[in-house]
Amino acid sequence: GQQVMQIPQYQHVQEGEDFTTYCNSSTTLSNIQWYKQRPGGHPVFLIQLVKSGEVKKQKRLTFQFGEAKKNSSLHITATQTTDVGTYFCAGRAGTYKYIFGTGTRLKVLA
Amino acid sequence: NAGVTQTPKFQVLKTGQSMTLQCAQDMNHEYMSWYRQDPGMGLRLIHYSVGAGITDQGEVPNGYNVSRSTTEDFPLRLLSAAPSQTSVYFCASSQGTGRTEAFFGQGTRLTVV
Numbered sequence: 322g323q324q325v326m327q328i329p330q331y332q333h334v335q336e337g338e339d340f341t342t343y344c345n346s347s348t349t350l351s352n353i354q355w356y357k358q359r360p361g362g363h364p365v366f367l368i369q370l371v372k373s374g375e376v377k378k379q380k381r382l383t384f385q386f387g388e389a390k391k392n393s394s395l396h397i398t399a400t401q402t403t404d405v406g407t408y409f410c411a412g413r414a415g416t417y418k419y420i421f422g423t424g425t426r427l428k429v430l431a
Numbered sequence: 432n433a434g435v436t437q438t439p440k441f442q443v444l445k446t447g448q449s450m451t452l453q454c455a456q457d458m459n460h461e462y463m464s465w466y467r468q469d470p471g472m473g474l475r476l477i478h479y480s481v482g483a484g485i486t487d488q489g490e491v492p493n494g495y496n497v498s499r500s501t502t503e504d505f506p507l508r509l510l511s512a513a514p515s516q517t518s519v520y521f522c523a524s525s526q527g528t529g530r531t532e533a534f535f536g537q538g539t540r541l542t543v544v
Contacts, residue, residue, distance in 0.1 A: 322490070330471065352530060363521060364474070366532035409473060411533075417462065417481050418489060419533070421474035 323348045323414050327422035335430050340397040342425035344410035351413045353386055353393045358424075359406045367395075367408075400429045433457050437522050437536035444512040444543045452507040452539050454522030462525045463505040464489070464533070465497065467518040474521065480505055512543045 324347040334340050344353065352371040356364040368377055370386035370393060377384045383396045393410055407426045411419040438453045456463065464479035466489075476489030480499040494516060496508040505524075509516060519540050523533040 327473070354532065356533075363535040363538050364523075364533075365535070369530070369532065371530070411474075417487070418476055418479060419464075420476065420490065421466070423471065423473040 323412070323418075323420050325410060325412050325420045325422040327410060327425055329425055330423065331426050331428070333428045333430060334400050336402060337399050340400050340404070340427055342395050342408050342410075342427075344393045344395075344412070344422050346391045346412045346414070346420075348391070348414045350390050353390075353413075354411045354419065355384060355393075355395055356409045356411060356421075357406050358409065362406075364409060397427075400427070402429050402431055405429050435522055435524050435534050435536040437520075437539050439539060440537065441540050442542070444509070444541065446512060446514060446543060448512050450509050450512065452509075452520055452522075452541070454505045454507065454536060455503050456505075456522075456524040456534070457503065458524060458526070458534065459502060460524035460526050460534075461502070462527065462533075463499065464523050465495070465505070465507045466521045466523065467491065467516075468521060468538075469518050477507065477520075509541075514543045517541060517543045 354369045355367040358364045374388045375386040381398045385394045407424045409424045410422040435456045465477040466474040478497040480486045522536040525531045525533040
């Protein structure tokens with residue numbers, strides 16, 4: 322079945338450093354979404370990527386969808402303490418099901 | 432705006448007991464789903480529904496039942512609780528069938544002893 326892996330599992334950074342999490346699917350995806358979950362909270366939608374090679378930016382966050390539509394990345398420039406949380410990708414492969422990655426937990430040290 | 436409402440927020444069950452986790456949304460969304468979240472495992476899809484009367488299995492459906500008699504409600508039933516079902520459960524809904532953002536409920540933290 323479809324699998325979505327995410328690396329790294331954990332990342333500790335100093336405030337102001339950059340951060341990147343990678344998402345890899347075992348199958349070609351129709352689209353991919355990214356979510357953020359604050360500690361003790363629920364996942365909150367960040368963005369959706371649909372086209373091969375697509376790049377989208379939200380302030381300090383840059384999202385990319387691979388050319389083969391099997392991988393994606395989220396890059397945060399100059400992290401802030403408000404970026405703390407777990408970042409999940411969720412991929413859909415032609416069905417109604419979204420399969421979530423295992424998530425990357427980000428800790429930002431002030 | 433209520434969004435997606437899950438009840439209860441916390442629950443402790445004894446092994447073998449059954450219970451229903453409630454999920455309701457007020458956004459007239461067609462698509463609803465249930466996930467469980469365990470440490471290091473991310474969010475795993477249990478069951479989902481693309482509309483009233485239509486449900487299907489996700490990645491980890493064993494031990495769980497769902498039904499969708501109305502657009503608004505999507506309850507998750509644990510038939511005979513087991514310690515392996517100790518987890519945080521999230522319900523989510525979205526408009527349409529795939530290309531829109533999912534809205535998550537606050538979660539239900541379930542412990543089976």
